Structure formats: C-alpha cells, structure tokens
Amino acid sequence: MRRAGTEPAATWEATELPAAARAFLVGPGTATLTILRPDGTPHVTPVRFTLDAATAPMRVTTRAGARKTRNVAAGGPAARVALCRADGFRWVTLEGRATITRDPVRPAEAIRRYTARYRAAPPGPVDLAVIEIAVDRVLTLNL
Known part of the structure; x- marks a missing residue:
C-alpha cells in the first residue's frame, strides 16, 4: 500500500x-x-x-500591461506556460501554448466564467486582457 502523496504523477x-x-x-x-x-x-x-470544460482552454484575466502578459507577448506564437493548482498532496498542472486576446467577445466570456466561478467579477482594469492557454499536456497527482 502506498502512502498518500507517494503515487507517481500521471500525464x-x-x-x-x-x-x-x-x-x-x-x-x-x-x-x-x-x-x-x-x-x-x-x-x-x-x-x-x-476552464472551458467543452474545449479545455484555460483563461486568466489580467491587465495588458502586467508582467505575465508582457512575458507571453515576448514569447510570440511559441509562448508556453504552465498553470498548477495544488491542494495538499493533490495537484494538477496544465501546460500549453498561451495567447493574449483583447477581442471584446473573448474577455466578456472570460469575465462571465470568472464571475460564475468566484461569485464576484474580476478587477476591471481599463487595459483588460485575457491569457488563453490551449492545454496540450496534463499532469496530476493523487486525483
């Protein structure tokens, strides 16, 4: 029998x-x-x-001038990111290509999903941008 937290990560x-x-x-x-x-x-x-459960893109709302947004932009079309959520000995890491969108429809959808999930609208900066992550690799532990 393995102790909690000792199972190998799955991909x-x-x-x-x-x-x-x-x-x-x-x-x-x-x-x-x-x-x-x-x-x-x-x-x-x-x-x-x-997370869009149907198509799997992850979305992060942020400011267009934020460091994370500038880093994605600097990476160009090959920019890759990793988003990791952990809780004790359980975690999921999602890796994929990141893009920035300021198309008014996409941020509106991101805000709608954010508000539904967190029960409050995200901060509303004037320079709102959305980082979308096309997930192509998933790593998990203890799920």
Whole structure:
C-alpha cells in the first residue's frame, strides 16, 4: 500500500482530462502561472482562472500591461506556460501554448466564467486582457 502523496504523477493529453482532475480544477481556488521571461528565467505568479470544460482552454484575466502578459507577448506564437493548482498532496498542472486576446467577445466570456466561478467579477482594469492557454499536456497527482 502506498502512502498518500507517494503515487507517481500521471500525464494525459488534454483531450483525456480525467473527470477527477476536471472536478478539482472547476472548484474554487487559485493556481500558479509560470511563464518564461525574455531572459529565460521563470516568472511565477498566483492567479485565478477558468476552464472551458467543452474545449479545455484555460483563461486568466489580467491587465495588458502586467508582467505575465508582457512575458507571453515576448514569447510570440511559441509562448508556453504552465498553470498548477495544488491542494495538499493533490495537484494538477496544465501546460500549453498561451495567447493574449483583447477581442471584446473573448474577455466578456472570460469575465462571465470568472464571475460564475468566484461569485464576484474580476478587477476591471481599463487595459483588460485575457491569457488563453490551449492545454496540450496534463499532469496530476493523487486525483
């Protein structure tokens, strides 16, 4: 018998996101978002996020001038990020390509999902932007 927290991490393609991982991600909570700076060092920041259960993109609302947004922009079309949500010995990390959108429809959808999840609207900066993550790798532990 293994002790809690000793099971090896599991890896899935985004299309194979297990139901337990999906339930863990849609529950209330925050995560860390890791993005590489232009000099290659990691920038890790706590974020609130939403998951579109049907198509699996993760969304983080932020300011267009925020460091995380500038780091994604600096990475260009190849920008990759990792979003990790942990609770004790359970965690899910989602990796994928990140893009920034200021298209008014996409931020509106992100705000709608954020408000439904966290029961409050996100801060409303004038320079609102949304980082969308096309998840292509999922790692989990103890889910």
